[in-house]
Amino acid sequence: MKMKLLASALVAAMISGPVFAHGFKGGDLEIGHPYIPTPPAVAKTAGGYLKITNTGTEADKLIAVESTIADKTEVHTTETDAEGVARMIHVPELVVPAGEAVTFERGGYHIMFMGLKSPLNEGDLVPGTLVFERAGRIDVEFSIDAPKDGEADHSGH
């Protein structure tokens, strides 16, 4: 009986949709609101954003991101050179210092989904896994959100 109640509470939480600020936990790490601004239907790439908070006393490292929605998933950062040209750089290891948070956002760190296997539709939740050196694997769900200002043109990237 208790299990049944728990299960229906979970379902209720899930169907309330992506409007709630969702989060995930693994070890000392909290993963805040992983989301992907809805890309155009023809897009072959998409950027994902989230916030990683390390509540522990030792630094951790994000060493991989896995996802079944794309052929390849990597952590990137965006750097703008002296001429004002922005380019993306692959970040194979991202340190999350003890007691600090790292925020992924447009123009900075992002998760790059390359070779999307099917269109991502607003309101969907898609699975992914963040792999950390210390905390291990943390399964998350990215919500496909309505793009905020300036996020809609991400596809060129």
Ligand SMILES: [Cu+2]
């Ligand atoms: Cu990128």
